[in-house]
Amino acid sequence: MVRELRASDLVVSQGVEGLQQAGLIIAGTDGSYRYSPVTPDLDRLVQQLERVYRERPSTVTKALFSSPTDKLSTFADAFRLKKD
Numbered sequence: 001m002v003r004e005l006r007a008s009d010l011v012v013s014q015g016v017e018g019l020q021q022a023g024l025i026i027a028g029t030d031g032s033y034r035y036s037p038v039t040p041d042l043d044r045l046v047q048q049l050e051r052v053y054r055e056r057p058s059t060v061t062k063a064l065f066s067s068p069t070d071k072l073s074t075f076a077d078a079f080r081l082k083k084d
Helices: 009-021 040-055 057-065 068-077
Strands: 025-027 033-035
């Protein structure tokens, strides 16, 4: 995964750990990992995210890499009233 993602061991291990904690993947006995969402709702959410990513990849990427403050601002902006 390190080679394919062109990332460090630390980044990959943190990513894998995060996916496990989120209930998205499970580890196999051979050291492999596979997608295995813990609930049907989580699986549906991932499927929706995949559809949005296909349609607007830059929007999803921007949301993933924005800082928490940026995310809060984006959320707050959704409630701003526009003047005519």
